[in-house]
Amino acid sequence: xxxxxxxxxxxxxxxxxxxxxxxxxxxxxxxxxxxxxxxxxxxxxxxxxxxxxxxxxxxxxxxxxxxxxxxxxxxxxxxxxxxxxxxxxxxxxxxxxxxxxxxxxxxxxxxxxxxxxxxxxxxxxxxxxxxxxxxxxxxxxxxxxxxxxxxxxxxxxxxxxxxxxxxxxxxxxxxxxxxxxxxxxxxxxxxxxxxxxxxxxxxx
Numbered sequence: 737x738x739x740x741x742x743x744x745x746x747x748x749x750x751x752x753x754x755x756x757x758x759x760x761x762x763x764x765x766x767x768x769x770x771x772x773x774x775x776x777x778x779x780x781x782x783x784x785x786x787x788x789x790x791x792x793x794x795x796x797x798x799x800x801x802x803x804x805x806x807x808x809x810x811x812x813x814x815x816x817x818x819x820x821x822x823x824x825x826x827x828x829x830x831x832x833x834x835x836x837x838x839x840x841x842x843x844x845x846x847x848x849x850x851x852x853x854x855x856x857x858x859x860x861x862x863x864x865x866x867x868x869x870x871x872x873x874x875x876x877x878x879x880x881x882x883x884x885x886x887x888x889x890x891x892x893x894x895x896x897x898x899x900x901x902x903x904x905x906x907x908x909x910x911x912x913x914x915x916x917x918x919x920x921x922x923x924x925x926x927x928x929x930x931x932x933x934x935x936x937x938x939x940x
Contacts, residue, residue: 738809745783747839750806757799767795781831800846815842819876821891822883823861826906830880841878845870851918871898878902885909 752772752934756764762773766777766784773780784790786799789805791797808834818836820827821825823846831843844851847870853861862870879900883891888907895903895917904913913919 742783742856745773745775746806746810749780749783749793750810751804753803753806757803761800763796764799764802766791768796794849795888811840816840816845816878817842817876818878818880818884819867819873819881819894820846820859821848821864821867822881822887822907823850823856824882824884825854827880827882828839828856830882830906831859842874843880844874858898867894867900871900874901880904880906881911882906898930 737761749769752769753764753886756768766780769780770777781791784802787809789802789807803909818837818841820830820843827846833845836842843859846856846859847867848861849864851863855861877900879895879902879905881888881891881895885908888909888911892903892905892909896914899916901912903920905913905919905921906924908923910921910923911919911939
């Protein structure tokens with residue numbers, strides 16, 4: 737089992753390696769990756785050596801091989817179908833961004849209480865009443881939650897009851913995971929407040 741900090745580094749390695757490959761590069765050195773992530777090259781080498789990813793001092797690491805192995809460690813290249821619940825401005829921005837496929841996910845449908853929303857881009861939007869049937873029919877395990885604050889807890893509990901295994905939570909409510917469901921909270925307001933405090937305390 738890889739710990740969370742290592743998983744995050746591996747995801748970042750993979751993104752950087754894909755960028756370097758798109759630029760026509762075939763090999764990379766640990767100091768290149770270390771500089772890009774702001775970590776010591778020794779930590780890069782330690783991460784890779786744990787999984788028998790060996791380079792050499794003169795030639796570095798083969799980018800294609802690293803990407804292939806990291807993809808395996810991070811769950812493979814098969815995309816995980818995801819739904820988004822609560823189709824307001826945040827949901828629309830996420831759907832229009834639409835580049836989740838680089839990170840292993842694909843939004844396949846949205847759900848809302850507004851019956852007049854039919855689609856965002858190419859993503860169909862359904863009424864929330866059909867959520868149970870859709871999750872069951874399509875074997876959905878991951879949901880992105882973007883409902884208003886007052887509906888967050890109720891909708892989260894509904895998703896748990898429907899067997900959802902992972903929730904990416906964009907609501908202001910801090911939701912807690914359990915042995916049956918992993919929750920990643922993304923509180924934009926909290927991050928803004930934290931950043932403004934750090935800027936003021938550091939530079940004033």
